[in-house]
Amino acid sequence: MNLTKRMLMSMAGAALMFAAPMQAVAQDWQPRKPIDFVIMAGAGGGADQIARFIQAVAEQEDLTTRPLVPNNKGGGSGAEALIHVSTASDPDHTILVTLNSFFTTPLRQQNLGIDIQTFTPVAMMGVDPFVLWVHKDSGITTFEEYVAKVQEMDGEFVMGGTGAGQEDSIVIAYMSGAYDLDIKYIPYDGGGAVAKDLAGQQIMATVNNPAEAKGFYEAGDFVPLLAFSDERMPAYPDVPTIKEMGHDFSYYNQRAIVGAPGMSEEAAAYYQDLFTQVYESEQWQGYLTSESLSPLWMDAAEQRDYWALQVENHQALLAALGE
Amino acid sequence: MDVLLLLADGMLLSLQPLNLVMILLGVTLGLFIGAMPGLGSVNGVAILLPVTFLVPPGSAIIFLAAIYYGAMYGGAVSSITLGIPGASTAVATTFDGRPLAQQGRASLALVTAALASFIGGTVANVLFTLFAPLLASVALSFGPPEVFALMLLAFATFVGLGGDDIPKTVFSICFGLVLGAVGFDQISGAPRLVLFDYNGFLQGIGFLVLAIGVYGIGEMLWTIDQTRGDVTATTPKMTIKGMASDTKEAAKRGWKGTMIGSFLGFFVGVLPAAGATPGSLMSYGVAKMVSRKPEEFGKGSPDGVAAPEAANNSASTGSMLPMLTLGIPGSPTTAILLGGMVIWGLVPGPRLFVDEQEFVWGLIGSFYISNVAALLINLAFIPVFIWMLRMPFTILAPMIFVLSIAGGYAATRDMFDIWLIVLFGLGAFFMRKFDYPLAPAVLAIVLGPIAEPTLRQSLLLSSGDPSIFFTRPVAGPITIIALVLIFLPAIKVVRRMRDERKPAS
Incomplete structure (x- = not known):
């Protein structure tokens, strides 16, 4: 009995000794479970391809301790995804791959009550021309x-x-x-x-x-x-732009990652760091070139400004459409 | 005969030690992933994708394809033994697999499922090998009107599914269609049928949630009600001799369903966006329609087990085809495989067969090997699965309940879905009490969300003119066959009513 007690005591002591350095590490936030990697579009489209590419880079380079699990929620022009992410029970493990419906869907469907400024900026991976x-x-x-x-x-x-x-x-x-x-x-x-x-x-x-x-x-x-890009694309040098034709118009799809509303600062910092690493990887830079995306890197504050600007632009575009 | 040479090379490639280990490992893992309710091939492939970066790309995709294959075999296991569909692709397997198990014929059901899966996979592999480019162009010729016509045909086969009570079947289909319409409208993007303003309904009703509720919880309640817990859960015994006679019986009573499932499943799988779940449900419907003993379906017909099982394996090979040749995933699982391929530097699309011959044929070769491996491993585990059935139902029932709830949560990680599962379980129990057939509702919730947008896209194409479904060369014949099948039973009913009235008057 005594022996057991002593053993238990020493085991507890040992556990404490191990626990101390563990706590120091834990201050750097790490995901504790698989990350819900929500995609605002159905399988096979541009946003989906990018999400799966990013997931694969993160896995290949071993950038995360928990996997990114792709979750296609393309319904209702992305409204399904926006609702899913904004009501996520665990915002620290929920991130969203966005396209421009991130701006248009809340504008067109005010009744959803989505305010995109409540979302957490993570990374702008590039913009995709049409x-x-x-x-x-x-x-x-x-x-x-x-x-x-x-x-x-x-x-x-x-x-x-x-x-x-x-x-x-x-x-x-x-x-x-x-x-x-x-x-x-x-x-x-x-x-x-x-x-x-x-x-x-x-x-x-x-x-x-x-x-x-x-x-x-x-x-x-x-x-x-x-x-519909600002300049001719390197991969399609013979294809004219609508700007050359005398119409001052260009349109890109944003390929950005945002975090769920209410994500903790530590988690946001983790994801920002994670996607900076993905962005700087050889694979992603190669993808930008081969798939004709334009780089448009921004920090978190710049992303929020960009969102506000895009909401304004899209309000005008949708109004012109009679929406 | 170039194709056969390439295939032989591919098979040799997949028999290399590393690849063979990948196949055996993948199939075994897949078998258990498929057998766990809620964990389907999609989750399995997604979770295990990272592992594949440790091996060369060729071996990696072979591993993932083996998991996909194994999961299709495994899905049948819990459908038959517990009555909970192991994956959405195995829902139709519960229709007859579960009754067989309750009659003490679980080993027959499991053997039938394994053999049908094997044949379905093999037929699909041969079709794939010989006609891949041709089939890719068939997939492209299916526009919205063709897809809608096909969905109509699927509904037509199911009008006969609910026994003779056509009005109740139609009600059940309509009920499923309404549930399938909950969520967002794809065409206009507006939310609809958000019942009681619960945000959970915005995401639509997940098919797996419905299936687990109806077949897991609903079936459990039904069994308790019927037997008051005093279940003679039959004591199935497993012997080599028994298995041999089961094999004979499976071949005799399940060959028709197997053939239907093998071919139909493949073609449905080849069409992007459809996938193995509609393929297996449609095959079940057709098998019942052409059967000489349709009344056996739903009560334990080996054909009813064979058709969906052959179809889901066949469709899983089929859905690889649009992924490899067009770069468009034919099912959620192939969408994940596609992501893997992109990072390995392989560009799926029209040029893959030309630029990456070794990879493509290595993969196709591995399908053949995986299929054989899956059959053998599955047969070897059947006694273990049977052992579960020896437990008294008073122990099994709580297990089914826990697995249903845990499986439902694993799929979406949303508490809302768990309440739905319980609700659907109760609903299904009462529908059964009042003799409403459940299978048509389950079919409708799968096919409705495919049928509705294609109907509206077609009508947009034709500016609202429904003749578009009759005048197009592929859609036309399918629509006409579907309409004939739908109205045939209706005419029968009218005739019978007239006959009944005559003597009275």
Whole structure:
């Protein structure tokens, strides 16, 4: 009995000795369980590809002690994801891969009661340009031919894109307004499905991000006609921009990571550090180049300003759309 | 015969010691992941993805594909032994697997499931090997009207699923459709049917939540009610001889379902966005429709176990096809595999078969090997699974309850879903009490969210003209067959009513 007691005492002592340095380490916040890595879009689209790439880099470089578990919540133009993240029971383990519906969906659906400024800025991984694509069998090779074709079809030209009021519809609406085009618009749940239906010629044109269309472009199925970037893209040097055509418009999809509202400062610092490492990795820099994304690095304060600016811009764009 | 040479190379590659170890490990892990309610192949592949960075890319994807395969086999285990679907792909397996187990024929159900899975996987592998590029173009030719027509066909096969009571079946389908519509409208982005303003409903009703509620909790309540806890849980014995005779019986009474599941499951799996769950449910419906003894379905028909099990394995190979050839995942699990491939520097898409021949054929070769490994490992574990059934139901019932709740929570990590599970369990119990068939509701909640957006996309394409479903070369015949199947029973009912009235008048 005595012996046991003594043993217990010494074990407790040993445990204390081990516990002391452990506590010092614990001040640096570390995730204690798998991280809910929510994606604002369905599987296969641009945001999804990026999320899975980031997850893979983090795993490959062993940057996290707990895995990032991708969780597609694309419903309702990302509203599903916004609700999920803003009501998360454990904000320290919930982060969100965003696109521009981060700005548009709360604007269009005030009743959701989402205030994006309550979210926690983590990292701006880059911005993704938009390109107008047609199928090679359409015979269209230039933007001028495209405009002529759409006008000739008089309202029967079909384009696909993501849900109403989302990025694709904004770009197409601007283009339609600028060139007086009457386009039939079919909403899909993600850019992957849109690209697939252009490849199968179920629809006639799309404004996919380069990453979504690249495989089909390289196989020779898709033809790029017009870019909505500020400058011509290095990977598509022959594709003119809409700016060159005399319209002061450019549009990018943000590829940013944000934390759930109410995330602790320590956790936010952890994720900011984590995604800085991902951003600086060779793989991510290579991805930016190969998928034609533009870098746009910002710190947390700059991100908040950027959000405010984007909300303002999108308010104007949506108002112009009559939303 | 180039293809066969490439395939032979691929098989040799997957028989290399490292790859073979990966296959055996993956299949065994997958088997248990699949058998755990709530943990499906999606979670398994996601959790184990990091492990794969320790080995070369070729071995890594072989490992993940083996888990995927193993999980499809494993899903049947808890569906049959406990009546809780191990994964959403195995829900249809409970329809007949569970009754068989209750009749003391669990070993027959498990053997049938294993054999059907094996054949489904093999048929799919052969189709994949021979026709991959052709099938990719078939997948592309399916636009919104074609997908909707296919969904209509699936509903048509299920009108006959609920026995003879057509009105109750239709009610059950409608009930499922309404539940499937809860959440966000994909086309307009507006929330709808957010019952009682609970935020939990905004995310829609998860299929697995419904399935665990209906089949886990609901089934448990039903059994308690029927037997007052005094269950003659039958004492199944496992002998080599018994297994041999089960194999014979499975081959005799399950071959039809296996064939239907193998082919139908594959084609549904090839279509992006559909995946193995609709494939297995549709195969069950078709198997019942063409069966000479449809009345056996739902009461323990080996065909009813074979069809969904063959289909879910077949569909899991099928869903690899759009991922590899088009870069578009055919199921949630392949979406995760896709992420893995991108980081390994492999670009899925039209050029993968040309640029990365060794990788592609190594993977296809590994499908064949994994399939054989999964069959053998699964058969070896059957006695262990059977052993669980020897426990008295008074011990088993609390276990089912705990597994249902834990499994439901594991899937979404949301307390709200647990309350839903309990609610659905009670609802299912009372629906059964009043003789409402449950399977059609379960089917509707899976297919509704695919059918509805494609219907609306099609009508947008045609400016509201429904003739789009009849005039397109692929959609047309499917729609017509579906409509005939839907109205056939209705005509029967009308005739019978007329016949009944005649003598009275």
